Amino acid sequence: MSFRGRRALFLVSIPVALLVLVAAFAGLPDFGNYSGVYGRALNLIAVPQRHATDVVTAVNFDYRAFDTMGEEFILFAAVLGLAVVLRSMREEHRRASHEADEEHKFDEPSSLLRAFGVLLVGPVLVIGLYIVSHGAITPGGGFQGGVILAAALLIVFLAGEYLAMKFVAPHALVEFGEAAGAGGYVLVGFGGLVFAGVFFKNFIGLGDPAHILSAGTIPISNGAVGIEVAGAFVLLWTEFLDQALVIRGK
Amino acid sequence: MISFLPYAVAAWLIAIGLYGIVTSNNLVHLVVCLSVVQSATYVLLLAIGYKTGGQAPIFADIPVGTTAVDPVVQALSLVDIVVEATVTALLLALAVQAHKRFGSIDPDDLRPLAG
Numbered sequence: 328m329s330f331r332g333r334r335a336l337f338l339v340s341i342p343v344a345l346l347v348l349v350a351a352f353a354g355l356p357d358f359g360n361y362s363g364v365y366g367r368a369l370n371l372i373a374v375p376q377r378h379a380t381d382v383v384t385a386v387n388f389d390y391r392a393f394d395t396m397g398e399e400f401i402l403f404a405a406v407l408g409l410a411v412v413l414r415s416m417r418e419e420h421r422r423a424s425h426e427a428d429e430e431h432k433f434d435e436p437s438s439l440l441r442a443f444g445v446l447l448v449g450p451v452l453v454i455g456l457y458i459v460s461h462g463a464i465t466p467g468g469g470f471q472g473g474v475i476l477a478a479a480l481l482i483v484f485l486a487g488e489y490l491a492m493k494f495v496a497p498h499a500l501v502e503f504g505e506a507a508g509a510g511g512y513v514l515v516g517f518g519g520l521v522f523a524g525v526f527f528k529n530f531i532g533l534g535d536p537a538h539i540l541s542a543g544t545i546p547i548s549n550g551a552v553g554i555e556v557a558g559a560f561v562l563l564w565t566e567f568l569d570q571a572l573v574i575r576g577k
Numbered sequence: 578m579i580s581f582l583p584y585a586v587a588a589w590l591i592a593i594g595l596y597g598i599v600t601s602n603n604l605v606h607l608v609v610c611l612s613v614v615q616s617a618t619y620v621l622l623l624a625i626g627y628k629t630g631g632q633a634p635i636f637a638d639i640p641v642g643t644t645a646v647d648p649v650v651q652a653l654s655l656v657d658i659v660v661e662a663t664v665t666a667l668l669l670a671l672a673v674q675a676h677k678r679f680g681s682i683d684p685d686d687l688r689p690l691a692g
Contacts, residue, residue, distance in 0.1 A: 330600060337599040341592055348591065352584045359580065359629035366626065366647030370634055373648075374641045382634040382648040387655060398656050405663030412670040464637055470655060537637050563666050570673055 378533040379463040379542035387468065388548045392527040396512060399552060403509050406559045413566045444486020451479040459553035463542035469549040473556025480561050484568070493565075501561045508555025515548045583624035590617035604672040604682040608665055615661045619654050626650035 356362070369382055369390065379385035387395050455476035462468030480496050519528035527544075534541035590613055597610030626647030632639055634648040676682050 330602070333599050337596060341595065344595075345588060345592060348588050352581075352588065355584065355625060357580045358583050358624055359627055361626055361628055361647055363626070363647050363649060366634075366649045369648055370636075370645045371641060374636050380635060380637040382636065382645075383651045383655070386648050386652040391652070394656075398659055402659055402663055405667055409666055409670045412667065412674060466633070466635060470659060566670070567673070 374536055377529060377542055377545070378536040379545055380537050381463055381465060381468075383466070384462045384468045384545060384549070385542070388462070388545045388552075389527075389529055389542075392516065392548065395548075395552075396516060396527075399509055399512055399555060402556065402559050403505070406505070406562050409563060409566055413570055441486045444482050448479050448482050448486075451475060451482060455479060455553075455557070459549055460539060460546065462549040463545040464537050464539070469552025470556050472549075473553040474560055476553065476557035477560035477564070481564060484564075496561055498562075498565065501558050501565070503558075504554050505558030505562060508551045508553070508558060511551035512548055512555065515544050515551065518544065583620060583627075587617040587621040587624065590614065590620060602683050602685065604675060604684060605669065607684065608668045608672065611668070612661060612665055615657070615664075618657055622650045622654045622657065 369386060373379055373382040373385040373390075377385050377389055379389065455472050455478070457472075458467035458475055459469055459472030462472070483495050516527040519530050520526045523530040529543040529545070531543040531547070533543050536542075540546065594610050594612075594614030594617065597613065598607055601607040601610060626649070628644055628646050631644045631646040634645040634651065636643070636645075639645075672682055675687060679686050679688065681687075
């Protein structure tokens with residue numbers, strides 16, 4: 328269909344869709360007046376019951392930890408699928424690493440970018456670790472911190488070169504990290520089953536609220552997810568960068 | 578006035594994102610437009626959970642019992658963001674392969690796969 332035809336069809340049909348949407352929104356609670364009973368209850372019981380001061384993390388990694396396992400494997404499966412879609416095709420070949428040195432014809436990063444990169448890698452790593460480890464206390468957790476940790480490796484790529492990034496984070500190690508993180512999270516669930524009789528039950532001493540070792544299994548699950556997410560994102564970026572820098576057509 | 582504005586923003590994001598998808602002539606642009614549609618769901622979820630005068634549901638600095646916004650929808654937004662990231666990555670990977678096969682990232686140039 329032509330561009331004009333598509334646009335005309337869109338302009339005719341979108342008012343109808345918006346009408347349905349507005350009718351649906353009309354049934355929602357007024358903005359600012361939500362009184363969901365679960366949220367209210369969780370805000371009151373999460374601190375006394377789980378010693379976790381960040382209720383969002385308490386929901387994700389304790390009250391609905393089982394769903395988060397599914398979420399984690401969505402990410403795992405998606406990265407797996409991405410690796411399949413971006414595999415080396417029959418007519419393509421991977422450049423040997425010594426070739427890569429010669430053919431690596433990206434412009435050299437400017438010395439300013441290099442300097443900033445070197446300065447940034449450390450602090451970004453620390454922020455990532457901080458966000459992962461304080462998930463039960465302040466906003467953050469494994470998902471957010473994991474992405475920040477992976478970003479630190481991307482800075483290595485920006486400031487240095489692709490091979491440097493692969494040197495810091497070898498493919499096998501990243502893959503192992505991703506799988507170990509995903510498996511570790513499931514192990515926490517089995518820990519609950521073995522030690523407390525219920526899958527994903529919080530089975531470790533809860534400690535003092537707002538202390539870094541508080542909230543029982545929540546910091547452990549956060550650590551596992553942090554490793555998995557960092558590994559998943561590095562793998563994802565590696566697959567795309569491989570397309571641009573390593574894999575060549577016939 | 579303010580009571581329906583966040584919902585209007587969500588509806589607007591869906592409409593403008595769909596417009597971009599329908600009229601797109603670039604697969605990467607199309608994927609970004611899909612992210613715009615998806616971001617409407619974050620606005621909608623967070624708007625639903627908001628309570629007037631509510632604090633963030635983090636009780637590290639404020640006493641338990643303080644009026645706070647709903648933590649359940651915020652947890653759902655987190656799931657939403659993870660799903661969006663994975664969907665975007667997979668679609669971009671497909672765009673890379675489409676470009677290899679057809680030499681173009683214009684959706685109009687895509688033809689049925691042969692062999």
